[in-house]
Amino acid sequence: MASPQPRLSTLPKGRLVAIGGVVLLAAYIALFLAVRADAALMERLWFLPGVGVIGAIIANTSGTGGGVVFVPVFNALREWGVMDLQPLQVVGVSMCIQAFGMTMGALRWADRLYHQPAPEPLHALVAPRDFFTVALGVLALSLPSMLLTQRFTDFDQHAVLMGYKAFSILLGIALIASTWTVNLARPERDRIERIDLVVLLLLAVPGGVLTALFSVGVGELVALYLFIRHYPVLLCTGAACLISSVSVIAGAVWHVEAGTIRWEVVLLAGPAAALGGFLARPIALWLGARRLKTLDGSWIVLSACYLLWLNWR
Numbered sequence: 001m002a003s004p005q006p007r008l009s010t011l012p013k014g015r016l017v018a019i020g021g022v023v024l025l026a027a028y029i030a031l032f033l034a035v036r037a038d039a040a041l042m043e044r045l046w047f048l049p050g051v052g053v054i055g056a057i058i059a060n061t062s063g064t065g066g067g068v069v070f071v072p073v074f075n076a077l078r079e080w081g082v083m084d085l086q087p088l089q090v091v092g093v094s095m096c097i098q099a100f101g102m103t104m105g106a107l108r109w110a111d112r113l114y115h116q117p118a119p120e121p122l123h124a125l126v127a128p129r130d131f132f133t134v135a136l137g138v139l140a141l142s143l144p145s146m147l148l149t150q151r152f153t154d155f156d157q158h159a160v161l162m163g164y165k166a167f168s169i170l171l172g173i174a175l176i177a178s179t180w181t182v183n184l185a186r187p188e189r190d191r192i193e194r195i196d197l198v199v200l201l202l203l204a205v206p207g208g209v210l211t212a213l214f215s216v217g218v219g220e221l222v223a224l225y226l227f228i229r230h231y232p233v234l235l236c237t238g239a240a241c242l243i244s245s246v247s248v249i250a251g252a253v254w255h256v257e258a259g260t261i262r263w264e265v266v267l268l269a270g271p272a273a274a275l276g277g278f279l280a281r282p283i284a285l286w287l288g289a290r291r292l293k294t295l296d297g298s299w300i301v302l303s304a305c306y307l308l309w310l311n312w313r
Helices: 015-034 039-044 048-062 067-079 087-113 128-152 157-179 194-214 218-228 233-258 263-287 289-312
Strands: none
Touching: 015 087, 015 263, 039 263, 048 067, 048 087, 048 233, 048 263, 048 289, 067 087, 067 289, 087 233, 087 263, 128 194, 128 218, 128 233, 157 218, 157 289, 194 218, 194 233, 218 233, 218 289, 233 263, 263 289
16 A cells, blocks of 8 residues: 655645635625625525535535536526526536535545545555546646637537537446446556546647537546546546636636626625535545546436436427
């Protein structure tokens, strides 16, 4: 069994999260003072903080991005006549909420990266070099893809959603199956392999396109692939959270410029998502890799089936 690595950060444990939390709080205060919001509408949307907390916990335990939760929830609210958000508004609002939740989650996982305990049997330590190679390598291709898609490309969103969610169902089923068969008693991979990095880079461009269209995509693809390949939860979830965080912050800029944001939703759900992002890491570690992978795969499959059902009706 590998011995514990020396502490690699000069920051005390939790300091990175505290600094990031202060920045997020300052950003929220600035946003609250800068935008105009309908107080009566905010009263009617009293339930959104709960959605924000739950959505961010699911998103940051799995690394798949908050859009996996927020997009189906907001689509359902529109179908039920609770709140009328058009598809483009759903994407913009989801990105802005995730900017708080996924960023806090990424900070929590990054703090864990630099303060890892000795691994348990069959588990492995994650090298910071592998963590940031995956995150920065994917972002180098997915960010241009996402930004170009937002500004210059007009896809048939319905057709893309159908194909993407059908693919997500296959990945979710593959994750559950591999967790309980080939990966059941096999040691985790302790370093990123070249073939896996190549696959991730190939997934980055379509992942960026999907993120532009649905506010979720690249983080989900990265997390699911790394989970299936049996890497440690810290690498799978943490790197995916960092990728999703940077992606949604960059993607939200276009939506702010385009005026597609319903600020009442962001003001209610944003801080709640940050709380969910803070709570997610200990919940993920408490669940353990096997249960976490099973729950993540199940959520991916069920939410994808629900979205496909909504769009087939």
